[in-house]
Amino acid sequence: MAILFFFSVLLAGFLSKSQLVGAQLHDQTTLLAINKELGVPGWGINNSDYCSWPGIGCGSNLSMVERLDLSRRNLQGNATLISELKALKWLDLSNNDFHGSIPSAFGNLSELEFLDLSLNKFGGLVPRELGSLRNLRTLNLSNNVLVGEIPDELQSLEMLQAFQISSNKLSGSIPLWVGNLTNLRIFAAYENDLGGSIPDNLGSFSELQSLNLHSNQLEGQIPKSIFVLGKLEVLVLTQNKLFGYLPEEIGKCKGLSSVRIGNNNLVGMIPKSIGNISSLTYFEADSNKLSGEIVPEFAQCSNLSLLNLASNGFSGTIPPELGQLMSLQELILSGNSLFGDIPKSILGCKSLNKLDLSNNRFNGTIPNEICNMSRLQYLLLNQNSIKGEIPHEIGNCLKLLELQMGSNYLTGTIPPEIGHIKNLQIALNLSFNHLHGPLPLELGKLDKLVSLDVCNNRLSGNIPSALKGLLSLIEVNFSNNLLTGPIPNFVPFQKSPNSSFLGNKGLCGVPLTSSCGGSSGSEHENDHHKVSYKIILAVIGSGLAVFVSVTVVVLLFMIRERQEKAAKATGVEDDVDNNRPTIIAGNVFVENLRQAIDLDAVIKATLKDSNKLIIGTFSTVYKAVMPSGLILSVKRLKSMDRTIIHHQNKMIRELERLSKLCHDNLVRPIGFVIYEDVALLLHHYLPNGTLAQLLHESAKQPEYDPDWPTRLSIAVGVAEGLAFLHHVAIIHLDISSGNVLLDADFKPLLGEIEISKLLDPSRGTASISAVAGSFGYIPPEYAYTMQVTAPGNVYSYGVVLLEILTTRLPVDEEFGEGVDLVKWVHSAPARGETPEQILDARLSTVSFAWRKEMLAALKVALLCTDSTPAKRPKMKKVVEMLQEIKHK
Numbered sequence: 001m002a003i004l005f006f007f008s009v010l011l012a013g014f015l016s017k018s019q020l021v022g023a024q025l026h027d028q029t030t031l032l033a034i035n036k037e038l039g040v041p042g043w044g045i046n047n048s049d050y051c052s053w054p055g056i057g058c059g060s061n062l063s064m065v066e067r068l069d070l071s072r073r074n075l076q077g078n079a080t081l082i083s084e085l086k087a088l089k090w091l092d093l094s095n096n097d098f099h100g101s102i103p104s105a106f107g108n109l110s111e112l113e114f115l116d117l118s119l120n121k122f123g124g125l126v127p128r129e130l131g132s133l134r135n136l137r138t139l140n141l142s143n144n145v146l147v148g149e150i151p152d153e154l155q156s157l158e159m160l161q162a163f164q165i166s167s168n169k170l171s172g173s174i175p176l177w178v179g180n181l182t183n184l185r186i187f188a189a190y191e192n193d194l195g196g197s198i199p200d201n202l203g204s205f206s207e208l209q210s211l212n213l214h215s216n217q218l219e220g221q222i223p224k225s226i227f228v229l230g231k232l233e234v235l236v237l238t239q240n241k242l243f244g245y246l247p248e249e250i251g252k253c254k255g256l257s258s259v260r261i262g263n264n265n266l267v268g269m270i271p272k273s274i275g276n277i278s279s280l281t282y283f284e285a286d287s288n289k290l291s292g293e294i295v296p297e298f299a300q301c302s303n304l305s306l307l308n309l310a311s312n313g314f315s316g317t318i319p320p321e322l323g324q325l326m327s328l329q330e331l332i333l334s335g336n337s338l339f340g341d342i343p344k345s346i347l348g349c350k351s352l353n354k355l356d357l358s359n360n361r362f363n364g365t366i367p368n369e370i371c372n373m374s375r376l377q378y379l380l381l382n383q384n385s386i387k388g389e390i391p392h393e394i395g396n397c398l399k400l401l402e403l404q405m406g407s408n409y410l411t412g413t414i415p416p417e418i419g420h421i422k423n424l425q426i427a428l429n430l431s432f433n434h435l436h437g438p439l440p441l442e443l444g445k446l447d448k449l450v451s452l453d454v455c456n457n458r459l460s461g462n463i464p465s466a467l468k469g470l471l472s473l474i475e476v477n478f479s480n481n482l483l484t485g486p487i488p489n490f491v492p493f494q495k496s497p498n499s500s501f502l503g504n505k506g507l508c509g510v511p512l513t514s515s516c517g518g519s520s521g522s523e524h525e526n527d528h529h530k531v532s533y534k535i536i537l538a539v540i541g542s543g544l545a546v547f548v549s550v551t552v553v554v555l556l557f558m559i560r561e562r563q564e565k566a567a568k569a570t571g572v573e574d575d576v577d578n579n580r581p582t583i584i585a586g587n588v589f590v591e592n593l594r595q596a597i598d599l600d601a602v603i604k605a606t607l608k609d610s611n612k613l614i615i616g617t618f619s620t621v622y623k624a625v626m627p628s629g630l631i632l633s634v635k636r637l638k639s640m641d642r643t644i645i646h647h648q649n650k651m652i653r654e655l656e657r658l659s660k661l662c663h664d665n666l667v668r669p670i671g672f673v674i675y676e677d678v679a680l681l682l683h684h685y686l687p688n689g690t691l692a693q694l695l696h697e698s699a700k701q702p703e704y705d706p707d708w709p710t711r712l713s714i715a716v717g718v719a720e721g722l723a724f725l726h727h728v729a730i731i732h733l734d735i736s737s738g739n740v741l742l743d744a745d746f747k748p749l750l751g752e753i754e755i756s757k758l759l760d761p762s763r764g765t766a767s768i769s770a771v772a773g774s775f776g777y778i779p780p781e782y783a784y785t786m787q788v789t790a791p792g793n794v795y796s797y798g799v800v801l802l803e804i805l806t807t808r809l810p811v812d813e814e815f816g817e818g819v820d821l822v823k824w825v826h827s828a829p830a831r832g833e834t835p836e837q838i839l840d841a842r843l844s845t846v847s848f849a850w851r852k853e854m855l856a857a858l859k860v861a862l863l864c865t866d867s868t869p870a871k872r873p874k875m876k877k878v879v880e881m882l883q884e885i886k887h888k
């Protein structure tokens, strides 16, 4: 009996062991099959120990796969087999290239606690089978292209804590059962097409901490339920169609830091209980139909940094209590019916950076102490009924970037002290007031100012020629005053439309038709259409630079961080953290862009294929939209050269040096990020694509086809950029039309310069074969010298010039076997073809003058592409030759 017992125990042990081995074998077979299907980098090298493969975590004593992290590996293919890994608890396929439907077989992973499929291209419906994942705590399907409704089967996910389905194309409404998920902490469904109302039990049964539903079609009221348990920290409902009141119960959420409910149809007053939210830092409720007075209770939210109540129906006065808000950075109350004074107490808000009271009924005066708010960058008081004089003390607002006081009842003279505000750039607008007296000479000191508007006042005297100091001026308006005398000879004045000077009976000279005796006004007429274009560009440019310094950006980051912290706090495992790449190094070289650039957002943008702009020899370029609105072009270096990462410090120094390299026709790096083994370089985003796209893609649409003068300017610009590089002893490694970027004005900028510094082939750090440049641009001598030289650059430039002249690709089957553009052009005489037959006939036949210039440029291109390097001209000489053509 005892023996029998012993034997049966032994047998049982043996059986379970063999089962165990079977399970291991099963996982191994499955992983090999998965690897065959997906080709996971680094897998299969050691077949006997799959637990050591990258991204795999095995259970402690059974060697079964419990964790699979295949995020950020550029994977695509059929992921169905993963469902065979029966012990899987943690599956992360985020940031890949998976498309098609989400495998319904994932529903068989009964142990699964964490499923992250975000940042892929999964389409179709959310599979009902996922409802079988009874242990699931985190479900992240965001940033895909999923359609249809949220399937009801998911209501079985009773353990679910984080439910993220944002940035898809989901429709239908938010199911009622979401409110019954008792463990739900984070619910994010923003940027979908969800309609209906927010379930009115949401938050009643669970301690909801973060609710983000912005940019949907949601209707109905904000349910009280989300506030009742008092745990909400982040509420984002912006850009929906919500109506009704903001519930009084919001005051129960002491930890609520961010409330964003703008762009809805909310009505009624802000509840006084808002004062009970001690953590409130960000309150944004603009563009609703809210009304009543601004409640003084906001003053109790001592950490409040932004209060935006713009474009509502608020009335009454600004409560003086708001002056207690020492952290307040932006107070935006424009577009309401507020009246009275700017309360003196507000001047105590030492952190205030933006005060926007425009478009109200304020009817007091501007306090002399207005500049006690020493951080003020935006003072927007236009479109009110403000009386009295502009205080002389305005000159103490040294940080001001924009001063808007137009359309008020201001009297007195323009204080000369405004000239002390050296930072003033975006606009100085004093128009439509009752100002009299002369234009102070001191205004001429505002050398950054782009727009000056003093129209419709009673200003008298001359326009002082000291205003020629307004070096950045683009837009000016002096009309409808009492000004007299000649308009100073200053390009921005003469280039302005005459409407900028009309209504001043005593003014004369260009651009007005009334001459002061002698000078002619016709000379500049032709430039007019160009001017307005430039104004737009410069204003956008300066606006961008300025926008960047708005501190609210920082705030947004802060809030995002909080959101992330909240997510972490409720995360199932600490591992959630590993998901975000650790930035090893990163910097933004341009001081005034620092706040606008979020390095995490940069990384995120490069993980999305839809952001891909250009795939180059050494890098892939992505478009990255920052949370601040700034758009960057981000270059991800191909990891062919790992030494870039290993020689990090050198690289950083090199980049810093390059960022200081200033030439109009060179793309300058503005920053970088290094994480894992990836290096990202940041540049300004140039909206007009590359020269290659302009010549070879848009040429198919005649309206975008660049004419000859445009092409010649581009050719000159590229040559100038390259000549400058050679001047500072930098050899470019990859000159091609694909590396010539065009700004909004079609000014060419030569890119990929840093590559030339980072991959110096002479130091043997780069694999030499990779440094040949782009096919069709490689100089013939490269075959034996294996070195890129200055004359080699001249050759590549010659190929670009030929492209510009012929609108043909550098390599094309049409030329015949082994013949590229250079050979095709050089052998034209042998074929009995005239040069005219090579040039793009659509241009060369337009006019005799164009044809002549094109032939001259062709000569330069032939010299540049001479097969003997020594016979090619220097870049400096090329510039001279081309400029001669241009100016003839």
Ligand SMILES: *[C@@H]1O[C@H](CO)[C@@H](O)[C@H](O)[C@H]1NC(C)=O
Pocket (backbone or CB within 6 Å): 046, 048, 049
């Ligand atoms: C493969 O795995 C085995 C067992 O873990 C280990 O002993 C061996 O060193 C590994 N070989 C390689 C090349 O990593």
Ligand SMILES: *[C@@H]1O[C@H](CO)[C@@H](O)[C@H](O)[C@H]1NC(C)=O
Pocket (backbone or CB within 6 Å): 059, 060, 061, 062
């Ligand atoms: C590991 O093995 C021990 C004894 O062999 C067993 O008691 C334990 O349950 C196993 N742990 C797991 C997680 O399977």
Ligand SMILES: *[C@@H]1O[C@H](CO)[C@@H](O)[C@H](O)[C@H]1NC(C)=O
Pocket (backbone or CB within 6 Å): 078, 079, 080, 081, 100
């Ligand atoms: C993916 O593979 C599974 C078997 O592993 C197969 O049943 C399924 O049809 C495949 N799906 C696609 C879209 O090819």
Ligand SMILES: *[C@@H]1O[C@H](CO)[C@@H](O)[C@H](O)[C@H]1NC(C)=O
Pocket (backbone or CB within 6 Å): 083, 104, 105, 106, 107, 108, 129
């Ligand atoms: C789930 O597993 C069962 C049993 O192993 C199998 O019959 C079924 O096809 C699987 N489901 C899917 C969707 O693969």
Ligand SMILES: *[C@@H]1O[C@H](CO)[C@@H](O)[C@H](O)[C@H]1NC(C)=O
Pocket (backbone or CB within 6 Å): 094, 095, 116, 118, 119, 138, 139, 140, 162, 164, 186, 567, 571, 576, 579
């Ligand atoms: C998906 O959501 C989970 C839960 O909030 C989070 O931990 C994870 O980082 C998200 N995935 C990505 C790629 O952001």
Ligand SMILES: *[C@@H]1O[C@H](CO)[C@@H](O)[C@H](O)[C@H]1NC(C)=O
Pocket (backbone or CB within 6 Å): 176, 177, 180
């Ligand atoms: C949610 O739970 C309540 C009570 O716990 C129940 O009455 C209701 O039917 C549930 N709603 C859904 C949609 O499951």
Ligand SMILES: *[C@@H]1O[C@H](CO)[C@@H](O)[C@H](O)[C@H]1NC(C)=O
Pocket (backbone or CB within 6 Å): 248, 249, 251, 252, 273, 276
């Ligand atoms: C706000 O706090 C006060 C006292 O601190 C309390 O009396 C009041 O009920 C609270 N209001 C809300 C809506 O929580």
Ligand SMILES: *[C@@H]1O[C@H](CO)[C@@H](O)[C@H](O)[C@H]1NC(C)=O
Pocket (backbone or CB within 6 Å): 278, 279, 280, 303
């Ligand atoms: C205000 O912010 C500070 C700094 O972030 C924090 O320490 C403090 O707890 C906050 N106060 C409240 C009431 O939340």
Ligand SMILES: *[C@@H]1O[C@H](CO)[C@@H](O)[C@H](O)[C@H]1NC(C)=O
Pocket (backbone or CB within 6 Å): 339, 340, 363, 364
């Ligand atoms: C401002 O307007 C309000 C309401 O129209 C009026 O009561 C008040 O007297 C005005 N104040 C001044 C200083 O004009």
